[in-house]
Amino acid sequence: GQQVMQIPQYQHVQEGEDFTTYCNSSTTLSNIQWYKQRPGGHPVFLIQLVKSGEVKKQKRLTFQFGEAKKNSSLHITATQTTDVGTYFCAGQNQGGKLIFGQGTELSVKP
């Protein structure tokens, strides 16, 4: 079945360093959604990418969707302690089902 692979599983950075997490789907996606889950919290929607090659920015966060609509990345510039949490990508297939990646847990050392 369709799979969405996400790497790395864990990332420990010093505050101020950059962070990137990558997602790769086994099949072409209709869109990809990104969520952030703080420790003890629930997934909170960040952004949805729909178009091939799309790039969107939210302050220090940059999201990219690959040309083939099979991969995506989230890059955080100059991490802060408030960025701590697990970042999930979720690929949506043509049938509408959302397949979540395994998540990348980010810890930031002050």
Added chain:
Amino acid sequence: SAVISQKPSRDICQRGTSLTIQCQVDSQVTMMFWYRQQPGQSLTLIATANQGSEATYESGFVIDKFPISRPNLTFSTLTVSNMSPEDSSIYLCSVAGTLADTQYFGPGTRLTVL
């Protein structure tokens, strides 16, 4: 986005018992989903809750174990039946306007089965 609440927020249950989780939305939504998030893991879709008809279950999940109701466009319940420690998870409902729309998640129900 819609405001989603879940009850209970957490519970500790004995094996062999059942727990019903409620999901309430402050506005009518077309799509409602139930997910499970096992400790330290990602989210897995259990089923799509269909208003007025039987839920659509994903592979590995069956109605006898996870009966779902959706009596209207703002409310759904998920029952975890005959629980075992392996059912200890966070159970989340999510909503969307259409199948292709962004999904928004409720706060989750943290279930521990002893």
